[in-house]
Amino acid sequence: MRVSLRVNGTEAEADCWEGESLLWALREQLGYPGSKNACEQGECGSCSVLFDGVLVCSCLVLAAQADGHEVTTIEGLADGDRLHPVQEAFLETGAVQCGFCTPGLVVAAAYLLERSPEPSDEEIREALSGNLCRCTGYEKIFAAVRLAARSQVGREGRG
């Protein structure tokens, strides 16, 4: 079936079979391999994308469900070479090791900060608890989210 959607602001079309996930369509058909597949059942968050602005596991969304909808992937967060504050903060705090979880965590963290610009430590932990990381023990990821929150607040403060 033909599926038409917008990915990172660009119109896209894919020829999908009925059982195909949005993740598969993004990675294998539409040229957005940034979202990762690590569990196929919504447990690890590596495939996190924004679906009409809401955080979802793209492995749990059928490609067909995305017809007529808007998807933002990890590839859509930076503005060319200008990184999203969460991306900058991940680099700065050492929150990236193997990096396989990073795209999903960056999307989830950006989504958190959009809704809650100054999250408490508990909020950060809960918001990221659907994203598994096996390398870092999360400590530096929390540091990255706090740093990104500060840099965003600072930016807004400067007007």
Place this chain on the structure above:
Amino acid sequence: MTTTLEPRKLRLGRIGDSPRRVDGTPKVKGEFAYSSDLSAPGMLWGHTVRSPHAHARIVSIDITEAVTVPGVRAVLTHADVPGEKSYGLEFRDQPVLAIDRVRYFGEPVALLAADHPEQARRAAGKIRVDYELLEPVTDMERATSQPPLHPGSPTSGHGYRDDPRPNVVRSILIRHGDPEATAEVSVEGVYETGIQDQAFLGPESGLAVPDGEGGIDIHVATQWLHADRAQIAPCLGLRTEQVRVHLAGVGGAFGGREDVSMQIHAAILALNTDRAVKIVYGREESFTGHVHRHPSKIWAKHTARPDGRLVRVEMRILLDGGAYASSSTAVCANAAAFACGPYAVPNARLEATVVYTNNPPCGAMRGFGAVQTCFAGEAQMDKLAAALQIDPVELRLLNALAPGDTLPTGQRIECSLPTAEVIRRAAALSPPEPEPLPRDPLRLPGGAGNTTRGEGIRRGTGFAVGFKNICFSEGFDDYCTARVRLLADGSAEVYCAAAEVGQGVSNVILQVARTELGIDEVRLAPQSTVTVGSAGSTSASRQTYMVSGAVRDACRAALEEREARGEGEVDVERVYRHLPTTPLDPETGQVTGERAHVSFGVAAMRVVAEVDIDLGLTRIVWIGTAQEVGRAIDRQAVEGQIEGGIAQGLGLALMEEIQTRDGLITNASFTDYLIPTALDMPPVETVIVEDPDPDAPYGIKGVGEPPTVVSTAAVVAALRDATGRELPRAPVRPDEIVGL
């Protein structure tokens, strides 16, 4: 919504700096190419048909229906393996595809390649394998009296202790001091640990591309490119140079990529179809696609004088190696060699045995062997402290191992090893005060489940010390190769095949090269078997140590050559070897030369836990740790290794175990096999102790394993303190900490 942070640190770092990762920007942008992201024109998708049984004879395999499925381009069995039919990391005991017998659940039996992975998956269901079920060997205690799974005893005759019992992969006996020595106070215990999975996030995957001249390029996520090539080429019936292995992006490893997984399979399919073939495991398949941490059962007796001085340690260690040898022999030796922990023990009898069974194959995982014995040994130290009425930290300090002391193997410690300082620094960290109630449920056991308002909560504190060797051991000729080109434009290029698995070795290579060459413009060439010799394995906490030596030597040689020649491009390759080791005597377990091990790492840890004794739920409140690292090349990266290593040790303490029934894995998913989430990890306070090792490049030590070794022991110690229970098994199950 974009902005740019002021970079706090130098982008181009030298030794001691914490530069941003060289692969960081593509990773945060989703542009880094992992092995599962690769593709090639005309590419087919490979699929592996696996045994649903733990032990069975293969009567017949019928592929006639499968080959007719549209889109299917190849269906292969053992008869189609063009070269050697078996491979193995250390012993060639594992069939590329099962021949007449399967020995574990998930063993590869047949391969398919199709245009679309769904076609391959459906066709796989049409392959008819007629199995005759055999009784599986699943109890490691009974394995040595059951019929041998490998009648040829593949690991015998390699200089190990002669052990004629069936199904013994290796046994080792270390006898140290006076066998009759005794003292006033003894404590005994029996301990067990479960099977842990590396659970790297990026499942096994890769791409094999035939070169049209009979050779092949294999792009794969692995820990050791050259060792892969050495195993792949004979199975393909190719010369070594016809097989080129390239490192694709690695989504974590932790030992689980030391053995070959899909490499040979994809290559056979590619050569057979003359098409590029990609194989990507799903999560369920990944649980059967790599080796795991050995489960263990350990009988221990510690004897001390009333003043707390250890007099004797006895330990009998049994490890389940599963169906194939993998690196079991090294795991077994480590378990025995580090059984006493970082303590001076004048008399010891340490016996370790690893057996073949029909359980999932086990091999390398972070801290291999030392994790299991640290769990038992540190529980024993706490028991001894209680029996002696001595503070547990004081008891450890009293017996702390130091340079000049002798290990149970007879090896004298010559590297830096400030055990007492590490213990003191960890013990000096102050845990947070108990938090008042009521609290946010997220700060209580049960968390978001909102299962308590604070009733039934008990708090406990645990302490443990972990000890493990750095680098390969027992006479292995371990080396690392680096090649440096000084270019006419003043920049330099480094070639080193060290596998970047996420730990940051690429930055280490660049930091060493920039430091030695005194320039900032240094590039790291893609890791490959084509352009440079072997770097050895990214494992055993060896890679930072080894690449530092190799890159340092290559840089210095390059500068010398530039000096001698004056002008022009320079291209030199150098091989670095650490201090030589020798095997342990097979009868006594004693060193046969100066050393069996190169260097040692030590970490101490204090853990605060809260336990809901009504529901068996736990919350780790806080972890404070100190670790000796020789010298930190990059403190931020060292912290990252420590924090990440702790998470894996915490996982084994609280939640991680591969469950089996008659050898069949019953929890092969992230729904059923749990690893720590952002809500499970406590704040971690880290003290990095630097005591440069005179024999190591720049004084450094590997840092990845000690945090994992110590943390399972330390976390369970905190649960024991909270509950008063013995808790001799990791992971601790909820029903073991309820009903006090």
